[in-house]
Amino acid sequence: xxxxxxxxxxxxxxxxxxxxxxxxxxxxxxxKRQVHKLDRLxxxxxxxxxxxxxxxxxxxxxxxxxxxxxxxxxxxxxxxxKQKKVEQERSKKLEKxxxxxxxxxxxxxxxxxxNRLLKSKLRxxxxxxxxxxxxxxxxxxxxxxxxx
Amino acid sequence: MKEPSKGFVVVASxxxxxxxxxxxxxxxxxxxxxxxxxxxxxxxxxxxGREDIADDLIFCDNxxxxxxxxxxxSPYDMTMYIDADMECEHEDIATVWDDMKDYDMVFHxxxxxxxxxxxxxxxxxxxKTEQYRLCxxxxxxxxxxxxxxxxxxxxxxxxxxxxxRLWRPEGFDEQQWEKDLRIFDQTTxxxxxxxxxxxxxxKIGIFDDDIRWNYFTQYGYQGFKSKYDKPPILRxxxxxxxxxxxxx
Numbered sequence: 041x042x043x044x045x046x047x048x049x050x051x052x053x054x055x056x057x058x059x060x061x062x063x064x065x066x067x068x069x070x071x072k073r074q075v076h077k078l079d080r081l082x083x084x085x086x087x088x089x090x091x092x093x094x095x096x097x098x099x100x101x102x103x104x105x106x107x108x109x110x111x112x113x114x115x116x117x118x119x120x121x122k123q124k125k126v127e128q129e130r131s132k133k134l135e136k137x138x139x140x141x142x143x144x145x146x147x148x149x150x151x152x153x154x155n156r157l158l159k160s161k162l163r164x165x166x167x168x169x170x171x172x173x174x175x176x177x178x179x180x181x182x183x184x185x186x187x188x
Numbered sequence: 189m190k191e192p193s194k195g196f197v198v199v200a201s202x203x204x205x206x207x208x209x210x211x212x213x214x215x216x217x218x219x220x221x222x223x224x225x226x227x228x229x230x231x232x233x234x235x236x237g238r239e240d241i242a243d244d245l246i247f248c249d250n251x252x253x254x255x256x257x258x259x260x261x262s263p264y265d266m267t268m269y270i271d272a273d274m275e276c277e278h279e280d281i282a283t284v285w286d287d288m289k290d291y292d293m294v295f296h297x298x299x300x301x302x303x304x305x306x307x308x309x310x311x312x313x314x315x316k317t318e319q320y321r322l323c324x325x326x327x328x329x330x331x332x333x334x335x336x337x338x339x340x341x342x343x344x345x346x347x348x349x350x351x352x353r354l355w356r357p358e359g360f361d362e363q364q365w366e367k368d369l370r371i372f373d374q375t376t377x378x379x380x381x382x383x384x385x386x387x388x389x390x391k392i393g394i395f396d397d398d399i400r401w402n403y404f405t406q407y408g409y410q411g412f413k414s415k416y417d418k419p420p421i422l423r424x425x426x427x428x429x430x431x432x433x434x435x436x
Contacts, residue, residue: 124411131408135428138275138405142208146436151238160219163212163275 042066045097050107052077059103061094140168144175149182192265192332194285195225195243200234200272201254205431207234210272214241217270221282229258253373255324256347260340265332270422271325273429278421280400287328287401291393292336294328296402297321305406305427308368311375312361320374322381322392325402325424339380339387347376357383 042065049061059078064071078091095103141163145151153159155178162174196217200210207230214226218241228242231250239245244263248254259269268284287294298320303309310319330336349355350370357379360369369375380387395401399412403420406427414420 124409127411128409131405134408134423135405135425138425139429142212142435145212146208151236156215156218159215163216163219164277 043093045094046073047098047102048106048110049094049098049103050110051103056080059091059094061098137165137168137171141165141171144171147175147179149179150175153178153182155181193225193263194266195227195262195264195268197227197229197258197262197264197267197269198242198272199229199248199255199258199269201229201231201248202250202252203431204234205429205433205435206272207231207236208435209274209425209429211238211241213270213272213274213276216276217281220276220279224281225264227263229254229261251348253344253347253351256340256344256373259327259329260337260344262331265330267327267329267331269327269329271424271426273426273431274325274402274422274424276422278400278419280418280421284328284401284421287393287395288330289393290391291328292330292333292390293339294393294395295322295324296326296398297394298323301410302404302407302412305404308372308374311364311369314359318378318382320372320378322374322377323402324374324377325404325426326395326422328395335387335390339390342380342384343373343376346380347373350376 044064046062046064049059052058052060057080059076059080061076061078063074063076065074066072076090076094078094079088080091082088144162145159150159150162158174158178158181162171162178165171165174196214198210198213200206210228210230214228217224217226225243226241227244227246228239229246229248230239232247246258246261246263248257248261251257255269255271259267262269266285266288298306298309300309306320306323308320310317312318329340331340346355353370356365356370381390381392397414397416397418399407400414400418400421402422402424404424404426
């Protein structure tokens with residue numbers, strides 16, 4: 041039964057003090073894989089034999105390359121997740137804004153207004169304050185007409 | 189030769205909120221396409237003066253899926269049906285007729301990626317898994333083709349019977365039918381276009397860049413984009429509105 045190491049091992053820390061590696065052992069028809077999180081040093085300060093075995097087996101360059109690749113992948117995933125969150129927030133904001141506009145359009149002075157231009161501007165508003173501004177103009181217009 | 193008439197159909201029935209949504213939709217269409225002709229299909233009891241924005245007005249009953257009846261009664265030769273809880277936000281709305289090409293009907297596609305936002309996408313038929321592919325939120329159709337209009341009438345008629353438990357074709361899983369499929373008008377549409385011989389020759393297509401024509405707000409949660417990276421033309425607020433709660 042011999043132990044090998046998968047070539048996707050990576051450093052867990054920039055100073056290369058912790059190594060994450062997967063060992064593979066073939067026993068007859070059975071293959072056993074195990075994930076190891078290896079400290080460079082044992083608790084008493086001596087070098088960790090298993091850690092050295094992996095570095096010896098794979099070579100530091102290979103581990104460096106796998107670590108770089110993994111880091112880039114993780115950063116890309118994090119960026120994508122961040123973008124997704126931004127999109128999600130934007131969609132939720134848009135939904136709230138739509139409901140707010142519908143409520144605004146139910147204000148009697150606005151509901152009855154024939155001012156298509158202002159109503160269109162209200163509908164195209166990108167924020168609640170902008171909706172409010174056009175709503176004020178429409179209500180003001182209705183009040184002015186009422187006093188004529 | 190006379191130019192075929194083209195127009196939008198919007199339906200609001202059963203619930204007064206849909207009338208408010210419909211008025212907003214019609215006004216938004218006209219914001220971006222002032223020459224558009226729009227027909228409002230609604231119940232007479234909802235009218236409050238705002239219906240003047242519509243070019244044509246047709247009264248329907250209070251069935252909650254009167255949309256199917258409205259689609260079958262379009263006054264135009266070429267029709268774009270749009271669910272009332274949508275809003276137009278782009279001037280490309282005027283180009284909708286280009287998507288008709290030589291199709292008889294054109295839909296938004298219910299893809300696997302989008303499937304998570306639909307209540308049901310897959311179902312069993314004769315022991316095999318089938319899928320709904322056509323989403324009825326928008327539908328562009330040649331309403332001067334008698335066969336298309338016959339399908340629309342059958343869709344309305346069969347759906348009403350389906351809902352009332354008066355029609356259920358063989359082949360569906362009984363439990364699934366009762367739990368998920370019976371209430372969906374998409375079930376009826378699937379049956380008509382896939383199993384009804386007389387409609388086999390109808391040419392049914394999908395809008396080019398179809399996401400722009402029926403952009404569910406939930407698509408934004410996943411960052412779904414148009415294939416040409418263009419903004420939505422019609423946004424669908426289906427999932428976020430409290431339709432049974434009065435707006436004010």
